[in-house]
Amino acid sequence: MAAIAGTKSSLTWAVHLSVAALVLLWIFPTAGLLVSSFRTTDQIRSSGWWAAMFPATANETLRAADPDDFRVDLGDGRFAVSGNLYVEDGSVETPDDVQAVIQVWGTSSRAIDAFVPGDTADLGDGETITVQSNGDYVWEGDDDQMSGRGQRVFVTAESPPEFTLNNYQNVLFDPANREGMAQAFFNTLTVTIPATIIPILVAAFAAYALAWMDFPGRALLIAFVVALLVVPLQLALIPLLQLHNDIGIGKGYLGVWLAHTGFGMPLAIYLLRNYMVGLPRDIIENAKVDGATDFQIFVKIILPLSFPALASFAIFQFLWTWNDLLVALVFLIDATGQTTVMTRQIVELLGTRGGDWEILATSAFVSIAVPLVVFFLMQRYLVRGLLAGSVK
Amino acid sequence: MNPAVQGLITIIIGVGGCVGYFYFSNQILDKFIFPATGPQAGRNISRANAVRPWLFLFPALFALSLYLAYPVFETLRLSLTDRNAGGAFVGLDNYTQMFGEDKFWEAVRNNLLWLLIVPAASTAFGLLAAQLTDRISWGNIAKSLIFMPMAISFVGAAVIFKLIYDARPEDMAQIGIMNAVYLQLGGESPITWLTVPFWNNIFLMVVLIWIQTGFAMVILSAALRGIPEETIEAAIIDGANPFQVFFKIKMPQIAGTIVVVWTTITIVVLKVFDIVFAMTNGQWETQVLANYMYDKLFRANDWGVGSASAIIIMLMVTPILVWNVYNARKEMR
Numbered sequence: 001m002a003a004i005a006g007t008k009s010s011l012t013w014a015v016h017l018s019v020a021a022l023v024l025l026w027i028f029p030t031a032g033l034l035v036s037s038f039r040t041t042d043q044i045r046s047s048g049w050w051a052a053m054f055p056a057t058a059n060e061t062l063r064a065a066d067p068d069d070f071r072v073d074l075g076d077g078r079f080a081v082s083g084n085l086y087v088e089d090g091s092v093e094t095p096d097d098v099q100a101v102i103q104v105w106g107t108s109s110r111a112i113d114a115f116v117p118g119d120t121a122d123l124g125d126g127e128t129i130t131v132q133s134n135g136d137y138v139w140e141g142d143d144d145q146m147s148g149r150g151q152r153v154f155v156t157a158e159s160p161p162e163f164t165l166n167n168y169q170n171v172l173f174d175p176a177n178r179e180g181m182a183q184a185f186f187n188t189l190t191v192t193i194p195a196t197i198i199p200i201l202v203a204a205f206a207a208y209a210l211a212w213m214d215f216p217g218r219a220l221l222i223a224f225v226v227a228l229l230v231v232p233l234q235l236a237l238i239p240l241l242q243l244h245n246d247i248g249i250g251k252g253y254l255g256v257w258l259a260h261t262g263f264g265m266p267l268a269i270y271l272l273r274n275y276m277v278g279l280p281r282d283i284i285e286n287a288k289v290d291g292a293t294d295f296q297i298f299v300k301i302i303l304p305l306s307f308p309a310l311a312s313f314a315i316f317q318f319l320w321t322w323n324d325l326l327v328a329l330v331f332l333i334d335a336t337g338q339t340t341v342m343t344r345q346i347v348e349l350l351g352t353r354g355g356d357w358e359i360l361a362t363s364a365f366v367s368i369a370v371p372l373v374v375f376f377l378m379q380r381y382l383v384r385g386l387l388a389g390s391v392k
Numbered sequence: 393m394n395p396a397v398q399g400l401i402t403i404i405i406g407v408g409g410c411v412g413y414f415y416f417s418n419q420i421l422d423k424f425i426f427p428a429t430g431p432q433a434g435r436n437i438s439r440a441n442a443v444r445p446w447l448f449l450f451p452a453l454f455a456l457s458l459y460l461a462y463p464v465f466e467t468l469r470l471s472l473t474d475r476n477a478g479g480a481f482v483g484l485d486n487y488t489q490m491f492g493e494d495k496f497w498e499a500v501r502n503n504l505l506w507l508l509i510v511p512a513a514s515t516a517f518g519l520l521a522a523q524l525t526d527r528i529s530w531g532n533i534a535k536s537l538i539f540m541p542m543a544i545s546f547v548g549a550a551v552i553f554k555l556i557y558d559a560r561p562e563d564m565a566q567i568g569i570m571n572a573v574y575l576q577l578g579g580e581s582p583i584t585w586l587t588v589p590f591w592n593n594i595f596l597m598v599v600l601i602w603i604q605t606g607f608a609m610v611i612l613s614a615a616l617r618g619i620p621e622e623t624i625e626a627a628i629i630d631g632a633n634p635f636q637v638f639f640k641i642k643m644p645q646i647a648g649t650i651v652v653v654w655t656t657i658t659i660v661v662l663k664v665f666d667i668v669f670a671m672t673n674g675q676w677e678t679q680v681l682a683n684y685m686y687d688k689l690f691r692a693n694d695w696g697v698g699s700a701s702a703i704i705i706m707l708m709v710t711p712i713l714v715w716n717v718y719n720a721r722k723e724m725r
Contacts, residue, residue, distance in 0.1 A: 011634070019524045019534050026538045029552045029602065032569070036555065048567045198406040205414055206452030215445040219724055226720040228460045230713050232663045234685055235702045236459060238695055239466035253398060262459020265452055294444055295418045323545030325666045343547040347670050350551065357555060357567065364551035368544045375543035379536055386607065387614050
């Protein structure tokens with residue numbers, strides 16, 4: 001078709017460029033979260049996440065070692081302390097580990113860029129200090145000068161991009177962290193799996209009945225399902241919470257499983273019926289002629305053939321229950337907060353840890369990672385389900 | 393009991409119960425109630441076949457009726473009663489009270505704004521993406537990346553966009569891209585975007601547009617591929633340029649699908665709750681109906697007004713509901 005259209009090459013380029021721009025625009029927000037979750041608190045505070053890919057320039061105040069403990073007698077009343085500023089600072093173990101490269105340095109807060117690496121600064125009365133680009137220093141002076149605290153050095157250094165897994169360690173595996181996501185992750189999983197599996201079976205039987213069994217009122221029932229497809233679940237909150245309290249379920253897992261089963265039912269029936277109706281009539285009629293009952297036909301023929309539709313719905317239901325906030329808030333989470341789910345936990349963190357992006361980004365990414373994996377693995381079924389599920 | 397064990401038991405009971413129900417109810421029907429033996433065998437078989445669909449349908453219908461149909465009527469009833477007066481019938485008092493509240497009208501106004509902007513923008517971006525990606529070799533990769541936000545929860549998306557809109561004090565480095573760009577372009581001081589009335593609504597809508605564009609793109613892309621090629625070839629031979637082909641040949645042929653996408657997103661918009669709840673919680677004039685309802689139900693504990701606002705959401709959905717049912721019935725014939 002491109003050949004017929006006689007597409008000009010300039011137009012093709014325009015298409016490529018606009019698609020690239022669109023894609024970048026769409027993944028940019030998520031990339032920000034992902035990158036931020038691998039940065040340290042200091043890095044996040046000092047620069048935007050887009051700067052994480054490039055070397056960062058930062059000003060630091062470092063201090064030479066305590067001369068009272070570490071000075072070496074050079075004779076003639078002169079003493080020296082030598083070492084590495086970053087090692088003294090405690091940020092690295094040995095001088096070989098230093099990643100930062102000092103660009104300029106100074107000995108006074110008013111002139112932090114007075115010297116370049118290798119220069120020797122005159123501190124007056126014969127006291128000198130020399131700093132190399134990796135933070136190695138030699139500081140010399142007389143007895144009086146070489147006492148008290150270590151000499152302060154102001155450095156402006158460029159450090160290469162640096163990423164850390166500490167945030168994940170902290171959010172997922174630190175048992176002492178009460179704001180951690182481990183418990184919530186587990187709770188979300190507990191909500192999701194039964195809430196995904198149970199509706200499938202219930203809906204599949206109903207879908208078969210609506211697709212292949214003849215009975216009065218069938219058309220009306222299908223219309224009923226289509227109508228319920230768009231009923232906002234907001235209407236269900238109070239009546240059902242009341243009902244759950246009356247019959248003794250209260251707030252808890254059982255309630256949320258039942259609620260998700262009910263709310264997922266219209267889409268499940270609709271999707272599965274649409275798919276089953278399209279299965280070849282011959283197979284089903286042949287089976288009937290051979291004496292198979294409806295139950296056998298359903299279990300042995302329809303169910304295996306409907307696998308793609310079952311998978312589509314399972315993905316929808318999984319994504320929806322995993323990502324849900326409202327149903328969990330109303331039917332699951334009680335005053336103790338023991339059963340909190342990840343979405344709820346994140347909303348809490350947004351309130352209490354509003355500015356701590358390393359925690360927020362990591363927590364949020366923990367919660368969206370599983371759906372993303374499912375999405376990329378099962379995209380085919382998701383697309384198929386979407387195409388079948390939108391009311392034509 | 394450990395919730396994991398409880399979950400496992402529920403799966404086993406749930407799945408086992410379903411299988412057991414379907415299997416044994418069939419057995420009972422065929423063997424005991426209407427056995428296919430004896431003098432009335434023929435009549436019994438047809439009777440059993442008349443009952444069987446209802447056996448298959450019963451659990452699903454029960455769940456549908458209890459969890460979706462019954463609440464519609466119960467909410468309607470609650471909206472006409474006063475919980476504090478022991479559930480006494482109060483007529484339209486709750487509605488009158490609600491209509492007197494500024495917050496309610498703010499929510500209605502914002503909801504209408506959402507309804508105007510989000511479906512239109514998502515459909516437009518989706519159409520653009522579908523049309524462009526269909527023509528290039530790496531289109532499928534591009535599609536799946538634009539489609540990806542669909543898998544992200546509204547809450548996750550709220551965090552993602554809060555980072556984008558983040559504002560820090562003037563003397564600190566800006567880590568939100570909006571403010572970084574704004575200052576770069578000559579802005580004087582960082583703006584806390586989510587507190588700027590009116591525009592903050594747009595910033596919240598961006599989140600939903602970002603999520604829904606992928607959905608629109610997938611559906612529209614399938615529709616575009618379904619267009620008969622002859623119509624396009626004919627137009628090109630007649631000298632139509634690419635824009636004419638798109639607007640005059642393709643668009644009319646996928647109009648039906650565009651309506652479907654539009655209405656589907658409209659329903660999502662009417663129910664939008666998580667984004668507002670997580671990002672502004674309705675402060676700074678960003679209230680929407682679903683969040684207003686949540687406020688009334690669970691913070692103010694006012695079931696009457698809460699139910700009344702839920703009924704308003706239901707009323708807004710009703711035209712789409714009727715339209716869907718009408719179309720489904722037309723298709724069945």
